Amino acid sequence: MTQELKPDEHRSLRILSRKADENDVKGFIKETLGYVTQGEKADAQAVLKVSGTANYHIYEKIRSESDMRNFLDEIKNEGFNEGISQGRTEALERTAKNLFDAGMAIDKIAKMVDTSVNIVEEWLSVRK
Numbered sequence: 001m002t003q004e005l006k007p008d009e010h011r012s013l014r015i016l017s018r019k020a021d022e023n024d025v026k027g028f029i030k031e032t033l034g035y036v037t038q039g040e041k042a043d044a045q046a047v048l049k050v051s052g053t054a055n056y057h058i059y060e061k062i063r064s065e066s067d068m069r070n071f072l073d074e075i076k077n078e079g080f081n082e083g084i085s086q087g088r089t090e091a092l093e094r095t096a097k098n099l100f101d102a103g104m105a106i107d108k109i110a111k112m113v114d115t116s117v118n119i120v121e122e123w124l125s126v127r128k
Helices: 022-032 038-054 056-063 066-075 078-101 106-112 117-127
Strands: none
Touching: 022 038, 022 056, 022 066, 038 056, 056 066, 078 106, 078 117, 106 117
8 A cells, every 4th residue: 555655755654664665765764854843853753763663674774875874874863773673673583483383492593593592482482
C-alpha cells in the first residue's frame, strides 16, 4: 500500500514500511534538515526511529556512504540510534529463534549471533 503513495509527497509514510526504498529514506533524511520547529523535529525523530527499526539494514548501508553520513550526523539523536540498535537486536533474536527451531544448540547459536548464551536463553525463554 505504501508503494502506491507519491514518493515526493509521502516519504514519511513510505519509509515506515518494512520494505522501504533506500531513495525514499535518503530523501526523507535530507528533508528533515529543513525542519525548524521542535514539533517538526520531534515528528521526524519518531518517523526515523520507527523506520530505523523496520529497515536497519538500509540505515546501516546509508551510514557507510560519506555524503549520507554527514546528513545523518546532522540529525543524529538518541531515539534514531536506539531504533537502529533495536532493529539489529530484533534481527539477531529472530535469527537465534530460527536456528533453535532448526535444531541448533544454544551455545552454537550464541557464537553465530555473537552474543552470550544467557542472552540467547533469554530470547528463547518463551519457547522453553
